[in-house]
Amino acid sequence: MANILMFGTGSIGAVYTCILDKGGANVTCVCRSNYQEINENGIEVTSTVLGKLCSRPKVVQSVQEAVTLPEQPYDYVFVCTKVIPKTMKQTLEALHAVLKSGATTIVLIQNGLGIEKPYADAYPSATIISGVVYLPTTEIAPGVFLHEEVERLHLGLYGSSTSTSSHSRLESLATIIRNGGGTAVVEEDIQRQRWQKIIANGAVNTICALSKCRDRQLMDLSPLGTPLIKNVMLEIAAVAEVAGYADVAGAEAVENQLQRSLSRPYPGVQPSMLADVFNGKPLEVEAILGEIVRVGLSKQVSIPRLETLLVLLQGLDAYLYNQRADDAR
Amino acid sequence: MANILMFGTGSIGAVYTCILDKGGANVTCVCRSNYQEINENGIEVTSTVLGKLCSRPKVVQSVQEAVTLPEQPYDYVFVCTKVIPKTMKQTLEALHAVLKSGATTIVLIQNGLGIEKPYADAYPSATIISGVVYLPTTEIAPGVFLHEEVERLHLGLYGSSTSTSSHSRLESLATIIRNGGGTAVVEEDIQRQRWQKIIANGAVNTICALSKCRDRQLMDLSPLGTPLIKNVMLEIAAVAEVAGYADVAGAEAVENQLQRSLSRPYPGVQPSMLADVFNGKPLEVEAILGEIVRVGLSKQVSIPRLETLLVLLQGLDAYLYNQRADDAR
Numbered sequence: 001m002a003n004i005l006m007f008g009t010g011s012i013g014a015v016y017t018c019i020l021d022k023g024g025a026n027v028t029c030v031c032r033s034n035y036q037e038i039n040e041n042g043i044e045v046t047s048t049v050l051g052k053l054c055s056r057p058k059v060v061q062s063v064q065e066a067v068t069l070p071e072q073p074y075d076y077v078f079v080c081t082k083v084i085p086k087t088m089k090q091t092l093e094a095l096h097a098v099l100k101s102g103a104t105t106i107v108l109i110q111n112g113l114g115i116e117k118p119y120a121d122a123y124p125s126a127t128i129i130s131g132v133v134y135l136p137t138t139e140i141a142p143g144v145f146l147h148e149e150v151e152r153l154h155l156g157l158y159g160s161s162t163s164t165s166s167h168s169r170l171e172s173l174a175t176i177i178r179n180g181g182g183t184a185v186v187e188e189d190i191q192r193q194r195w196q197k198i199i200a201n202g203a204v205n206t207i208c209a210l211s212k213c214r215d216r217q218l219m220d221l222s223p224l225g226t227p228l229i230k231n232v233m234l235e236i237a238a239v240a241e242v243a244g245y246a247d248v249a250g251a252e253a254v255e256n257q258l259q260r261s262l263s264r265p266y267p268g269v270q271p272s273m274l275a276d277v278f279n280g281k282p283l284e285v286e287a288i289l290g291e292i293v294r295v296g297l298s299k300q301v302s303i304p305r306l307e308t309l310l311v312l313l314q315g316l317d318a319y320l321y322n323q324r325a326d327d328a329r
Numbered sequence: 330m331a332n333i334l335m336f337g338t339g340s341i342g343a344v345y346t347c348i349l350d351k352g353g354a355n356v357t358c359v360c361r362s363n364y365q366e367i368n369e370n371g372i373e374v375t376s377t378v379l380g381k382l383c384s385r386p387k388v389v390q391s392v393q394e395a396v397t398l399p400e401q402p403y404d405y406v407f408v409c410t411k412v413i414p415k416t417m418k419q420t421l422e423a424l425h426a427v428l429k430s431g432a433t434t435i436v437l438i439q440n441g442l443g444i445e446k447p448y449a450d451a452y453p454s455a456t457i458i459s460g461v462v463y464l465p466t467t468e469i470a471p472g473v474f475l476h477e478e479v480e481r482l483h484l485g486l487y488g489s490s491t492s493t494s495s496h497s498r499l500e501s502l503a504t505i506i507r508n509g510g511g512t513a514v515v516e517e518d519i520q521r522q523r524w525q526k527i528i529a530n531g532a533v534n535t536i537c538a539l540s541k542c543r544d545r546q547l548m549d550l551s552p553l554g555t556p557l558i559k560n561v562m563l564e565i566a567a568v569a570e571v572a573g574y575a576d577v578a579g580a581e582a583v584e585n586q587l588q589r590s591l592s593r594p595y596p597g598v599q600p601s602m603l604a605d606v607f608n609g610k611p612l613e614v615e616a617i618l619g620e621i622v623r624v625g626l627s628k629q630v631s632i633p634r635l636e637t638l639l640v641l642l643q644g645l646d647a648y649l650y651n652q653r654a655d656d657a658r
Binding site (some may be wrong): 054208210211212213217218221222224225227228231232293300304307309310311312313314315316318319 | 448536539540541542546547550553554556557560561622633634636637638639640642643644645647648653
């Protein structure tokens with residue numbers, strides 16, 4: 001029975017706790033804001049795709065506490081937190097107690113590009129599984145989640161961790177997820193999936209966060225709304241091309257993603273970054289836009305709109321950070 | 330003695346009420362939020378440039394009330410309100426009672442480009458004086474104002490209203506302002522001043538409003554901050570060039586304005602549009618950016634950053650509008 005540590009038991013972490021549990025793994029969750037509720041009542045997911053899911057995992061408040069349990073060493077540690085540079089150092093340090101043995105595989109189920117590098121730099125000999133997930137989920141009460149529309153997890157090995165042992169860890173994990181009713185797609189090159197997802201995510205998420213409008217709302221509001229979303233997607237596609245991903249993140253992907261936004265019923269979706277703005281939470285600016293802009297600029301790709309969005313979001317994120325600091329006083 | 334109606338007695342309207350009063354005019358102010366205080370105590374301006382200014386103008390709550398006073402017909406009606414398309418129709422209708430006689434000259438002391446056209450369309454035979462003002466002023470309490478740094482008003486005739494009579498109305502007004510201690514510069518082509526001012530205003534004001542950072546703050550925060558502000562200014566300059574204003578709004582003006590922002594002490598100024606965002610007030614999006622983008626697109630100028638800022642601000646303004654509507658419920 002695989003021992004799994006779940007670091008970050010928000011929406012994504014909670015749904016995968018249920019799936020992994022059902023698939024036969026022994027899951028321990030690190031919880032913060034919802035610790036008490038999950039400790040008392042477990043996790044409850046109502047899913048329009050997977051039906052009702054429940055789990056009563058072991059619950060701890062810190063990684064330090066998790067490594068005192070008899071489960072260790074953990075076979076896998078899932079990192080399902082948001083990608084925030086300011087807290088990355090803390091996360092890497094917190095995970096040290098789990099990862100020092102070398103027996104534990106890191107599984108990153110996170111948004112954006114370039115997110116694996118800090119882990120690879122800090123733990124060069126660890127196996128890193130990178131995951132791209134489609135799983136629209138909301139925590140409607142502490143420990144209670146609503147999941148809709150789509151469920152799919154793409155998994156692949158990161159960088160040089162491509163030994164036979166790494167491959168077999170990847171395959172074993174995919175099997176547990178499938179046994180738990182989830183869709184695990186093993187990828188030869190997981191970065192293809194990252195680029196494919198960022199086409200829509202890098203455009204709609206960021207534009208909505210700054211305008212405080214949902215996608216369809218903005219498209220209806222201004223005759224320049226739809227062209228802007230399309231042009232931002234095309235700039236991302238131009239960067240994807242120099243990165244070698246034109247086949248999955250090219251003009252066709254742009255057209256598909258644009259039609260998805262256009263065909264949504266009014267007012268459209270509230271992307272995660274817009275929700276974060278409304279909640280005054282940190283924005284995943286660097287993971288979602290920073291890396292694209294860095295790649296684009298280093299290869300002299302013309303990305304005026306992406307640069308504009310990046311600076312505006314860096315400013316907005318700093319403003320929200322200062323607001324939180326004020327509120328904490 | 331010239332009779333002047335002041336429509337919009339915010340910061341700009343209040344300071345000019347004092348100056349016009351001191352210059353020998355008979356000023357009637359239309360006040361809304363600060364009606365009671367100005368009616369009881371008059372206007373008080375503390376200015377680091379002009380010293381202490383006071384005025385006890387006649388105060389009314391509406392244009393309708395103003396036209397029942399013995400002062401009418403007014404020689405000039407100053408419009409010192411923000412330029413908000415949603416309220417433009419109301420303003421034009423409200424002013425009808427003053428303007429129907431044809432004896433009254435319209436004086437627009439407002440931000441942006443293309444702001445005169447709705448007045449010229451509605452009152453084709455009226456003399457329109459267009460004013461570009463540099464007057465950083467804040468209302469620190471109802472009827473009490475703080476003015477700093479610079480005081481300068483550029484005045485010129487708009488469009489076809491260039492008869493001898495129009496010229497003499499313009500010169501008379503400039504004389505009153507000068508007599509009142511103000512700086513009135515009569516311009517052959519006032520649009521030059523509008524383009525010159527919009528270089529900084531169109532860039533810094535809009536970028537700050539979206540990022541919620543002051544100018545120096547954003548420049549320090551992101552290595553891409555200063556290049557963004559500069560590139561947005563250069564896009565405005567490119568539009569100014571096709572509009573025939575390269576001499577006042579070209580590369581040299583961009584460099585000057587950028588150095589002004591860079592040389593400000595940290596964290597820099599809070600531009601009016603950022604203040605409006607914080608206060609949930611309507612944004613002057615169309616006057617400040619809409620017209621530049623319309624001119625630019627009609628002449629095939631490449632303005633990707635301006636288009637991006639415009640759509641984001643249109644969205645943000647709609648969001649703020651809906652918030653106000655919710656609050657009013």
